[in-house]
Amino acid sequence: MTDVQVSPQRASDEPTPPMSPATSVQEFLDHDARPVPPVLRYSINEDLGSEPLDVERFISREFHDREVEKVWRKVWQFVCRVDEIPEAGDHIMYDIADDKWLIMRTNSGDIKALSNVCLHRGRALRTEEGRVSELRCPFHGFSWNIDGTSKFIPCQWDFPQIDQPTFSLPEAKVHVWNGFVFINPDPDCESFDSYVGTMLNDWERWNYDDRVIYSHFGGIINANWKITGEAFIEGWHSLATHPQMMEWLGDENTQYDVIPEENWSRQIVPQGVPSPTIANHISEQEVLDSYYETRAFYTAGKGRDLAMENGQTPRVPADSTARRELAAEMRVALAKQFGTDQDHWTDSELLDGIQYFLFPNFYFFAGPRTNAIYRFRPLGNDPDKCIAEVYLLAQAPADGSKPKAPKTRWLQPGETFSDITEIGLLGPVFDQDYANLPHIQDGLKSLKTKGIQLGRYQENRIRHYHQILDRWLAK
Numbered sequence: 001m002t003d004v005q006v007s008p009q010r011a012s013d014e015p016t017p018p019m020s021p022a023t024s025v026q027e028f029l030d031h032d033a034r035p036v037p038p039v040l041r042y043s044i045n046e047d048l049g050s051e052p053l054d055v056e057r058f059i060s061r062e063f064h065d066r067e068v069e070k071v072w073r074k075v076w077q078f079v080c081r082v083d084e085i086p087e088a089g090d091h092i093m094y095d096i097a098d099d100k101w102l103i104m105r106t107n108s109g110d111i112k113a114l115s116n117v118c119l120h121r122g123r124a125l126r127t128e129e130g131r132v133s134e135l136r137c138p139f140h141g142f143s144w145n146i147d148g149t150s151k152f153i154p155c156q157w158d159f160p161q162i163d164q165p166t167f168s169l170p171e172a173k174v175h176v177w178n179g180f181v182f183i184n185p186d187p188d189c190e191s192f193d194s195y196v197g198t199m200l201n202d203w204e205r206w207n208y209d210d211r212v213i214y215s216h217f218g219g220i221i222n223a224n225w226k227i228t229g230e231a232f233i234e235g236w237h238s239l240a241t242h243p244q245m246m247e248w249l250g251d252e253n254t255q256y257d258v259i260p261e262e263n264w265s266r267q268i269v270p271q272g273v274p275s276p277t278i279a280n281h282i283s284e285q286e287v288l289d290s291y292y293e294t295r296a297f298y299t300a301g302k303g304r305d306l307a308m309e310n311g312q313t314p315r316v317p318a319d320s321t322a323r324r325e326l327a328a329e330m331r332v333a334l335a336k337q338f339g340t341d342q343d344h345w346t347d348s349e350l351l352d353g354i355q356y357f358l359f360p361n362f363y364f365f366a367g368p369r370t371n372a373i374y375r376f377r378p379l380g381n382d383p384d385k386c387i388a389e390v391y392l393l394a395q396a397p398a399d400g401s402k403p404k405a406p407k408t409r410w411l412q413p414g415e416t417f418s419d420i421t422e423i424g425l426l427g428p429v430f431d432q433d434y435a436n437l438p439h440i441q442d443g444l445k446s447l448k449t450k451g452i453q454l455g456r457y458q459e460n461r462i463r464h465y466h467q468i469l470d471r472w473l474a475k
């Protein structure tokens with residue numbers, strides 16, 4: 001629980017940016033088949049200005065270096081799920097710019113973030129993930145316990161200057177929330193709850209503690225980490241980038257919420273409704289058919305199979321809508337898949353892309369179905385490259401079993417996301433997204449205006465993102 005108890009509110013007498021003339025998310029919610037909780041009923045549309053964004057923040061090494069000092073070494077950031085490191089000695093590596101962290105499960109069951117560098121001559125202690133009983137440097141054999149305390153100093157007579165009881169590996173702060181592990185390298189940082197602020201209230205409805213990872217994959221993208229992240233906090237690029245989605249994705253209907261002075265934002269992208277650009281030319285049945293055809297990844301690839309199990313193509317009755325029928329089908333499909341009651345979920349939570357972003361590296365979707373988590377961070381100190389990862393989470397099986405988290409699959413040279421067959425039609429969608437990014441990074445270096453333009457409403461989250469970044473850079 002948090003001590004912040006109110007959902008975010010906007011000051012009433014401030015100007016607001018333009019709004020789309022299309023049906024709003026709130027209007028769709030008026031017709032939801034289930035009672036809509038307050039968490040979906042607020043919208044925060046703030047005028048954050050219209051100045052072009054300076055391209056230097058995406059391409060300059062000097063700007064990157066400031067980000068490392070003022071952001072990556074100061075803020076809470078997502079590093080892994082608890083189920084990736086279930087047993088003592090299990091660890092993953094989290095590299096950020098030049099900093100190397102080991103996220104380690106200790107004998108007491110706690111999770112620690114230990115510096116992954118030998119305090120003798122600076123060799124990385126671990127270069128692969130797994131389970132260990134100690135951390136032993138391969139160079140000379142200096143060793144640490146898995147809680148970071150010094151275990152063994154070889155030829156100790158030669159190191160009279162080292163006080164072994166204090167020769168522990170440096171640590172970052174750790175906080176576990178909803179099954180997600182976060183670290184903060186700054187020993188004087190604010191608490192996680194304070195950093196996350198009012199967003200915690202929203203998530204009282206969505207508990208991911210027992211979610212399991214069924215896929216985790218990633219690759220290197222030839223674009224700045226912010227360019228990459230920005231491609232996932234607006235939905236209207238679907239028009240040009242993902243045209244196959246237009247029949248069931250309300251791109252221009254999307255609600256974008258920016259929370260002043262806080263470190264998070266969100267969007268709600270309606271699904272099961274056609275894009276306003278084609279809404280006059282498409283029937284409800286065509287929306288539904290298209291959804292099943294191209295959105296089959298919505299329950300780990302099983303949704304369409306479950307819906308069509310009896311060999312029947314679902315039909316939209318004359319007095320219903322594709323959105324209502326899809327949501328009803330989803331309640332049945334999820335209950336069947338997970339063996340638990342799913343009846344109370346709103347149409348919105350079952351269908352829409354309700355996506356939260358917590359600065360700087362955590363993008364996550366709310367609701368009961370398959371949930372994607374995105375993470376983007378710099379690769380080393382190269383402002384032209386980033387590490388992009390996707391976790392796919394699902395509800396835990398009803399029998400209480402805890403499937404082992406799969407190993408991270410890293411795309412190899414020449415591979416695309418479409419080569420990851422278990423994510424089905426999601427792979428080609430990511431390929432469409434990532435195809436843009438290197439060309440943005442290249443293009444920015446040649447942009448004669450030296451500043452990029454942002455839509456006042458549909459790209460307001462991007463402006464908000466940069467205002468969060470600016471606040472941290474100014475500290």
Ligand SMILES: [Fe+2]
Nearest residue numbers: 231241242433
């Ligand atoms: Fe996209």
